[in-house]
Amino acid sequence: MIFFHILKSLDELLYELMTWLVFYPVTLWRSVRHPLQTMDYARSELRKQGRDQFRSTLRPPIYLLVTLVLAHIVELQAVGDSKLIGSHVGLADYINDDTTLIIFRIIGFALFPVVMATIETHLLGEPVNRTTLQKPFYAQCFLAAPFALALSLASTAIRYSNADLQTVGVATVFVASILFVWAEATWLARSTPASGARAFANAIGGFAGCTLILTGLALLIGGE
16 A cells, blocks of 8 residues: 555656656746746735646746756756865855755745845735745746846856856846846836835845845855
């Protein structure tokens, strides 16, 4: 009996993983092409029952996780292991393999959706707790994933010993950051009672706060 339960669990796991081959590109396209509509979609899906949620896309946190894993694979194939692996400078001593590096990057990029979700909840005048934070956090993951992908690929390009690619990488960072802040400001103005100016100020503040925290972490682990 236990053996059949294990087989059933493996069957469901394999099916779920293989459907990612279909739904990851769909989710990426939708979140890049229509970011705000995709964020609306995330909020509406959470009103449904568990098994009926996100039937045509990946769940947002999983989408962010898969994006960072794929970006890491591209980095490995393009430029090899990160200099953080094997480094013993600062907190980099705790990053000793690809798994811990991916976990660090997931935590780092997940900071953006959780901070922006907290700001959105505050602007709505709601108490910040596990219930009120879930909908904005899931919506923010749809926006954070393409941003994380752009920054990760840009970082890989910058590591190349090619001036043109490095220039493209730096330009990508600036463009992705501007588009991210614009999308956040537009979203906060749409989804909260905040005025356009206040929404923009909060988008800038949230982005700047996350960037400062990540910069501080980068300094603590020795940077790259």
